[in-house]
Amino acid sequence: MTARDVSAANVILTAGAQNGVFATSLCLLEAGDEVIVPEPMYLTYEACVRATGATLVPVPVSRSRAFHLDYDALEAAITSHTKVIFFATPCNPTGVVMGRTDLERIARLACEHDLWVLSDEVYADLTFEREHVSIAALPGMAERTVTLGSLSKSHAMAGWRVGWAIGPTTLIEHMARLALAMLYGLPGFIQQAALTALEHKAQIAAEMREIYQRCRDIVFERLHRVPGLHCLLPEDGMFMMVDVSGTGLETVDFAWQLFARKACRFSMRARSAKRRMGSCGLVSWSTRRGSLKRANGLRIS
Numbered sequence: 355m356t357a358r359d360v361s362a363a364n365v366i367l368t369a370g371a372q373n374g375v376f377a378t379s380l381c382l383l384e385a386g387d388e389v390i391v392p393e394p395m396y397l398t399y400e401a402c403v404r405a406t407g408a409t410l411v412p413v414p415v416s417r418s419r420a421f422h423l424d425y426d427a428l429e430a431a432i433t434s435h436t437k438v439i440f441f442a443t444p445c446n447p448t449g450v451v452m453g454r455t456d457l458e459r460i461a462r463l464a465c466e467h468d469l470w471v472l473s474d475e476v477y478a479d480l481t482f483e484r485e486h487v488s489i490a491a492l493p494g495m496a497e498r499t500v501t502l503g504s505l506s507k508s509h510a511m512a513g514w515r516v517g518w519a520i521g522p523t524t525l526i527e528h529m530a531r532l533a534l535a536m537l538y539g540l541p542g543f544i545q546q547a548a549l550t551a552l553e554h555k556a557q558i559a560a561e562m563r564e565i566y567q568r569c570r571d572i573v574f575e576r577l578h579r580v581p582g583l584h585c586l587l588p589e590d591g592m593f594m595m596v597d598v599s600g601t602g603l604e605t606v607d608f609a610w611q612l613f614a615r616k617a618c619r620f621s622m623r624a625r626s627a628k629r630r631m632g633s634c635g636l637v638s639w640s641t642r643r644g645s646l647k648r649a650n651g652l653r654i655s
């Protein structure tokens with residue numbers, strides 16, 4: 355997954371990538387540290403960072419840049435307290451897949467300022483047009499990167515709660531001690547299921563990618579023609595950011611209108627914070643394709 359050599363000493367099993375985010379935060383951070391995260395970000399990052407006493411420093415990405423990171427803004431956010439740069443690529447919620455050049459810029463900053471990188475790659479197998487690149491594979495990055503993955507997306511096994519963190523051996527040793535206190539190991543039958551899933555990874559992930567891509571195409575095709583909505587074609591996964599400002603509605607009101615229309619077979623989560631998402635809502639197609647096809651066109655009143 356990281357396109358570099360790893361041994362067992364570089365890997366720890368976690369109860370999903372979420373558990374990996376929390377465990378990495380606890381091992382790397384303490385009060386006084388700052389963590390830079392592109393915003394909008396995956397919704398649990400903030401709590402994980404704050405639980406350690408560290409400060410989250412959001413770097414906004416805007417729709418005008420198609421939600422791609424502004425690297426000058428990222429660099430400007432670095433202070434003497436910065437400890438980690440957190441990001442997800444492919445990204446939930448923005449649907450952006452970072453290219454090699456983007457990751458090289460982050461890598462350069464991390465090396466120059468001696469920072470850790472937490473790279474959340476749970477959607478690595480679900481990129482559509484762009485190839486996934488793992489920052490840990492870039493020169494000088496393996497020793498300062500924690501790469502998170504899981505079977506939740508590639509194998510639709512979110513309920514099994516199985517994932518992993520890959521990092522330098524010293525950090526993984528700390529995480530193993532934490533995992534002992536936190537989990538006392540993952541159940542054996544879950545590990546066996548994970549092993550079987552990984553043995554068939556190429557085929558399963560390819561099938562999942564095809565399903566998600568078709569769903570994305572259906573959703574985009576339906577929504578981008580709706581007056582008042584601005585949709586950006588996501589490069590991965592099962593989410594699309596939709597700017598609803600052209601409808602004159604707040605995202606929450608827009609979402610409630612969708613829920614109220616029984617004809618809509620999908621739901622729109624306005625996700626907690628206006629601060630985080632601005633006028634954008636998040637459309638998910640983690641549903642059966644048949645129900646997407648039956649969904650009626652939307653008219654916003």
Ligand SMILES: Cc1ncc(COP(=O)(O)O)c(C=O)c1O
Nearest residue numbers: 370371372396442446504506517
């Ligand atoms: C970006 C991102 N990171 C982490 C997670 C958590 O994944 P897991 O089910 O492996 O804990 C999710 C789940 O939606 C996610 O979207």
